[in-house]
Amino acid sequence: MNRRDLLALSATLLVTAPLLATAAWAQQVDVNAILNDPEAPVGGNPKGDVTIVAYLDYNCIYCKKSAPDLDRVVKEDGKIRLIYKDWPILSESSMLGAQLALGAKYQGGYEKAHHALMGLSGRKADQTAMLKAMKAAGIDMTRLQSDLDTHGPKISALLQRNLAQADSLSLTGTPTYLVGPFRTSTLDYAGFKQVVADARARQAE
């Protein structure tokens, strides 16, 4: 999506603004749950002024393609709060990847695992490749298995919530990034910078 599309998106947003008054929306879509799920891994600056909610799948080639640019923008900006929403929808092993990454959270290794899994090429990562990559990234695999055993129900519940949220938002596919008030998909470095700047400008209004 380029800048022109974003501007068009903003225009659409203004047109739809009156609908905001409708309380019913807030019930269908739980904004607070999306922005502040206590179980959802948070990256970037947790106190940042712009929030990016990233709906991602570990077999999603465009997620992998845009990941380095997103990471770079989040790092360079320093004031972006990045919420990871594992949304395993593409392949059988997507669910596995999401569970493994969320399992790594309990040893403080979600982002490590996340980057390792996003770093696997292609759209058919298998269990062995995923485990190997996580091991190489420094995840304690014994601990991971025990955390999956212990916290399985919590991880499942979080994934259920993510899937339900994505449905309630009618998201069409991965990756989907909610950047402040904007929704977008694969962007390049400049694109991410632009949308963050636009989100910031809009929030300042």
Next chain:
Amino acid sequence: MDPSLLHFPSIRGAVLRALALVALLVLAALPAGAQSPPSADAVFALTASRDTSGDLKLGWTIADGNYLYRDKIGARDAAGTALPVTTPAGEMKDDPNFGPTEVYHREAEARIAAADLGDGKSLTVTFQGCAEAGICYPPAKRTVDLATLAVSAAGPASLATGFAMPKFDASPFVDEAEPASETTNSPIAWIAPDAPAPNQTAATPLMAGNPVVMLAAFLGFGLLLALTPCVFPMIPILSGIIARSGAETSAKRGFALSLAYVLAMAAAYALLGVVAAWSGQNLQAALQTPWALGLMSLVLVALALSMFGLYELQAPAFLTRFLQPATGGTGGSLMGAALLGFGSALIVGPCVTPPLAAALLYVSQTGDVARGASALFALGLGMGLPLIAVGTFGAGILPRAGPWLGRIKGVFGVIFLGLAIEMAGRVLPGSLTLGLWALLAIGTGVALTASPLSQRPLIDHPRRTLGFAALVYGAVLIIGASAGAEDPLRPLAVLTEGRATAVATPYETATRVTSLAAMDAAIGNARQQGRPIFVSFTADWCTVCKTNDRTVFRDPEIVTRLARASLIVADVTDTTAETQALMQRYDVVGPPTMLLIDPQTGREIDGTRSIGATTTAAFGSNLRRAGV
């Protein structure tokens, strides 16, 4: 207000943000939100028909800018048994990032033989695709009524078949550590070759722990680095500074001077860390420009001339006066020592890439600039400790005064000139550099043979012998240089071996690139050959690269094995936006960095990266990992 919103800067801001998100959700919920990506239903339209033989024909109309995966088209009968589906060959989509995949644009077709349909009443078809704009749709599922051939949505092809947590055998992942010789690619053991794969930032565990342990460890690595040739050029510079300070040489004075030199050197490394963390640029690489190297060469030449007694170098009077009260009258030379230390670290010994890479990885992951900088400071200090020892105890050994001192100064002068040539040689053509070496050798020879005899055979004879040897060596170098030789240790090799030596290095066949576009093109070409792709980041000023070239890349076994790979040399001699982009794409902090790319996926093969000086064994095991 929900307390969990309280961490926002203000409640009002939180409300605004929530409202803004609601606006977005409204937008998302609109059936045809003008700018949001269309749903999979709108993009992939499926119809079913039967041909004369009774085979079922499935046809997709695909909206422009979207594609279906051939291997994601499938069908199951009502009982859930997979049915054989025939699909034509698709277009090969070969995105450099993801490897080749068969896809269909605009339309797709699949057939299921009548025999396979049996007497089922309906079947479900699944398919999946993406938009070129960069979004992948979840698998779609449709029911086809075999009587009416009507296609209806069968709900999302949910993958959420169950949330059972994965069970895996952790044991093979627990103690996988390979022997050190396999995992070590550089003389310093803590650069694990599998650490910095692109997009995979593995923390260097060392830096995450107790800060005291971390600093001690980096001090230790610095000591190890001090044993590499990186630090050697600094010894004569420091000794020269001490010798130049003349009659007052004492252990105390030597200690003060070398401490100033080393602290400044360590500060320069810390600065490198900070600059790199903030700008993402390896400042040192940026300093290896002809200008910086030329300037440093000139400084060394000036120092050399002062050693020969042409003039006395002194800090400007106002500076000396300003510093005197604080440093007890020695401010000028302490300042000079510090300046030279700073410059030496940045320009003379450009071997900081491996530790810098590790520290940067950490800094970039945690944003902890202070820790990264202090680690590099400790590293610089470690590298400098032997120098302080040399400075302190060496100073006591140096004779107090007399004609000896003049001679020793002369020796340092020659060494300084040698360093100046070595540095200029990083950017000058090899033959020209060889010519400069020849001049230096002849000049030294003349000085040694022509100075008046002291009538003491034990001094005069060795001196003249050396002088004549230097003259002959200089003459040989001139012959070599005019024949196109570049190696001062083998100046005549070109005459005896002809072009044979040149062919021996595998780089002759490599594609040289200096920009991202050229790199992408080169990788595209190489991938068509299907051989693993070896990418080497190098630069003319990179001395470690040249050491690697002389040792590892002259090894016959390595040369033979590299012949089985496609070679790309990324030349980052010049610091331009193009070369910066190239290094950034591959997460390269500086040369030498070597890695291997899988021709199937176009991605770096895990564990094949090596940074810094390498050995035949370590590099060989990297090649093995890539199947070369």
